[in-house]
Amino acid sequence: MEAFRSLIRGDLPPVGRPIVVSTVSPKCDLPSFDGYYSAWVDSGTSALALAFLQAKSLRPDIQSPEVILPGYCCPDLVAAAHYAGLLPKIVDINPDDPALNINCVRNSISHNTLAIVAINFLGVAENLSQLMLLKNDFPQLFIVEDNAQWFPCGNEKDLLVGDFVTFSYGRGKPLSLLGGGLFLSKYNFSVDFLANNIAEPDALSASSRLITIGKYFAYNRLLSPFLYQFLSRNPFITLGKTQYHPLDSVFYMDDLRRELLPSNLQTFNQSGNSVVELYEDLFDSIGVENKLSALQSDRCRRLLRYPFLFSNVEQKNKVFGRLKSLGATEMYKTELPRVSGVHNIVLSDDLMNSISFASRLITLPAHPGVTSKHLQLIKAAFKA
Numbered sequence: 001m002e003a004f005r006s007l008i009r010g011d012l013p014p015v016g017r018p019i020v021v022s023t024v025s026p027k028c029d030l031p032s033f034d035g036y037y038s039a040w041v042d043s044g045t046s047a048l049a050l051a052f053l054q055a056k057s058l059r060p061d062i063q064s065p066e067v068i069l070p071g072y073c074c075p076d077l078v079a080a081a082h083y084a085g086l087l088p089k090i091v092d093i094n095p096d097d098p099a100l101n102i103n104c105v106r107n108s109i110s111h112n113t114l115a116i117v118a119i120n121f122l123g124v125a126e127n128l129s130q131l132m133l134l135k136n137d138f139p140q141l142f143i144v145e146d147n148a149q150w151f152p153c154g155n156e157k158d159l160l161v162g163d164f165v166t167f168s169y170g171r172g173k174p175l176s177l178l179g180g181g182l183f184l185s186k187y188n189f190s191v192d193f194l195a196n197n198i199a200e201p202d203a204l205s206a207s208s209r210l211i212t213i214g215k216y217f218a219y220n221r222l223l224s225p226f227l228y229q230f231l232s233r234n235p236f237i238t239l240g241k242t243q244y245h246p247l248d249s250v251f252y253m254d255d256l257r258r259e260l261l262p263s264n265l266q267t268f269n270q271s272g273n274s275v276v277e278l279y280e281d282l283f284d285s286i287g288v289e290n291k292l293s294a295l296q297s298d299r300c301r302r303l304l305r306y307p308f309l310f311s312n313v314e315q316k317n318k319v320f321g322r323l324k325s326l327g328a329t330e331m332y333k334t335e336l337p338r339v340s341g342v343h344n345i346v347l348s349d350d351l352m353n354s355i356s357f358a359s360r361l362i363t364l365p366a367h368p369g370v371t372s373k374h375l376q377l378i379k380a381a382f383k384a
Contacts, residue, residue: 011229012327012374014305015172016367017271018220020263021213030261033157036165036184040253041198044148044168045076047183048117049250051164052084053197054185055115055142062140065114066347070100071354072332073119075244075339077146078346083247086114090336090348093357096291096309099127099299101353105134108349115142118162120150122363123303124294128161149304151175153269156301160184169257171219174304175268178219180257201251209256223369229325242332244341275366275375279306282379291360305329305363313359320362322381326374327365334358 032038041047056065067086069077070093081088092104098121105116116134118126128145135141145162151174152159169180204212222228283290292309294300310316320328335354337343364378 011232011325012225012365012369013223013228013232013367014327014329014363014365015176016223016327016365016369017174017176017268018223019176019178019216020260020267021216021220022260022263030258031157031265033160033165033184036160036186037188039183039185039189039194039198040258041181041183042201042251042253043179044146044166044170044173044181045080045247046250047166047168047181048077048080048144048146049083049247050183050197051142051144051166051185052081052086052115054164054187054189054193055144056084056086057193058142058187059114059140062112062114064112066110066112067114067144068100068105068108068116069336069346070098070117070119071335071337071348071351072098072357073117073121073336074148074332075242075336075342076148076247077117077119078336078342079245079247082345083250087112088346089113090346090351092349092351092353095353096357097294098124098292098357099294100131102127102130102134104349105131109134109138109141111140113138113141115144115164117144117146119146120148120301122305122307123150123301124292124307125150125159125299125301127299132161148173150301151268153302159301163187169261172304174302175261175264177257177260177264178215180253180261197250199249199251201254204254204256212256225369232325242334242339244339244345271368273302273366275368275370276303276306278375279364279366282375283382286379286383288382303366306366307331307361307363309357310360310362316360316362319382322384323362323364323378326378326381327370329363331361331363332358 065086066089067081068091069088071090078088091108092101094101118131131143142163145165148168163186165184167182169177171178290308292307335351335358337348
């Protein structure tokens with residue numbers, strides 16, 4: 001009987017904000033960011049690559065540039081670094097916190113260190129003030145804010161402080177167009193920099209536009225738990241698998257996505273994040289402690305997913321098995337050097353905290369498709 005109820009209920013997708021398929025732009029232009037020059041490109045990875053390329057152009061005296069990345073993050077950062085000709089140096093994070101360990105960062109900086117990537121993890125920002133202070137002691141450093149998992153609303157744009165800032169509009173991102181990215185820089189672009197590093201995409205034909213719009217409609221339909229379960233339970237389909245994919249090229253964002261972005265931005269700004277508060281109440285009611293204390297700090301912004309960090313691996317494995325059909329994920333599952341395809345192409349320090357964090361973390365869906373019934377099922381899974 002439970003199997004039948006499960007089939008009817010379906011599987012919650014980890015993220016579930018529909019794409020607004022409307023090219024009739026409301027009174028909302030492409031966003032601008034005071035103090036930054038912008039380039040709209042084909043992916044968040046491309047945006048990161050441009051940040052590294054411009055940093056290199058501004059520090060030509062560094063012959064063998066390195067970039068510091070956290071031990072727990074997406075391998076796309078490695079792809080962007082390699083594309084730009086930088087050597088990734090992997091540094092540990094804090095205990096029970098995805099932010100870089102500032103002492104480990106200091107010990108890893110050398111005359112070759114060009115940049116540090118500050119990752120906003122699902123809406124939990126880096127310790128940006130600490131990283132920016134490093135520039136006093138190491139003036140050659142650039143701080144790159146990677147906001148692939150977060151997008152600002154309203155006056156949150158004032159929170160941006162990095163020398164370079166990147167956003168992603170890919171699948172599963174806060175503002176998704178199934179592709180696209182934004183690169184922001186405090187330094188003006190030379191004509192040669194843009195011409196040499198960003199290619200023009202092929203113009204979309206009428207049929208290509210229809211096919212892309214058809215993909216958006218299909219994506220929106222698959223956000224239904226009943227339909228999504230046929231993907232998530234198919235043993236021949238691997239959704240969200242974390243592995244290294246090299247970056248081959250950087251293009252400007254295509255015209256269709258530029259047309260769709262204002263409508264989707266307006267919808268994003270009008271939507272709330274009340275599910276996160278419901279999670280907090282849920283865990284308080286059953287006396288379960290989330291070890292990720294940064295959720296209670298001023299670093300916590302609008303969450304893409306709700307991260308839950310268990311005290312130990314045994315607790316995590318016990319609960320996670322009951323939550324798979326409710327949109328729970330293990331995110332990257334492992335520290336960065338052990339991600340498929342990354343080993344032997346990075347420099348790595350001791351990553352004890354990253355290893356522990358990866359083994360104890362799950363994420364829970366925080367999109368509008370999460371209902372009170374889903375929350376009760378999640379509550380029961382934690383209590384069992």
